[in-house]
Amino acid sequence: MPVLFLTGNADLSKDEYIKKKVEDLKADYTRIHPKDTDRIEKIRRSIQTLGMFLLGMLKEVPETVHVFIRSTRGIKGYQSISFDLPKPWEREKWIDYVKKAFKKKGLNIEDDAAELFFSMVGSDEGRIEKEIEKLMNYCESGVVTSDDVKKVVYFYEHPPLDELSFSISEGRVDNAHRVLDELLKISEPIVISSVLANHFLDLFKIVMTVPKKEKYIWPEISNISKSLKIPVPKVA
Structure with a gap:
């Protein structure tokens, strides 16, 4: 065996x-x-x-x-x-990782777009995978530009808080526990609770107002974003 x-x-x-x-x-x-x-x-x-x-x-x-x-x-x-990821400080290796991840999904990403993508998403393979999938639905040319990244990719301004929110809503329980343990060392519970509340209020708006179907085309996502006043990357 x-x-x-x-x-x-x-x-x-x-x-x-x-x-x-x-x-x-x-x-x-x-x-x-x-x-x-x-x-x-x-x-x-x-x-x-x-x-x-x-x-x-x-x-x-x-x-x-x-x-x-x-x-x-x-x-x-x-x-x-x-199977090892680059160290958090090895930026060039992460940029190379991002480019290879796009290649695996059948997309090419321009050099400056890869730099921008990494700056917005950070060194988390789960977030990278998720944002690439969003770009797959948006980018018909097969080549991802900086403008594409700006329009579609969610900017993880506070990576641990954003990661916790998305991990919970996506059912990634083990990852949510890990991130929460780290957050509690550096953040107040009331701050974490506030971020989670806002995240799920946005999700609630989407669930209650958007007709449920298997797949949405990009113009529909854009219209939902405008009507609910929720950023396009988060709606996607």
């Missing part, structure tokens, strides 16, 4: 790797989270350390099952692949 550790902090890259492996193997995929006690209660009771988990429980898994373990580090004797 192949056991592979996926180490590092690039979670989206890990997701992409697993997705491709599953497609190549034509296999079914089930992800088990540490908090999924209903699925892994037996394993959880038996585990004292990660090493015991591997040496004991994994031996019972059939050879046809591939196990991918997301971890900060590997364990001796098991194969591992590292």
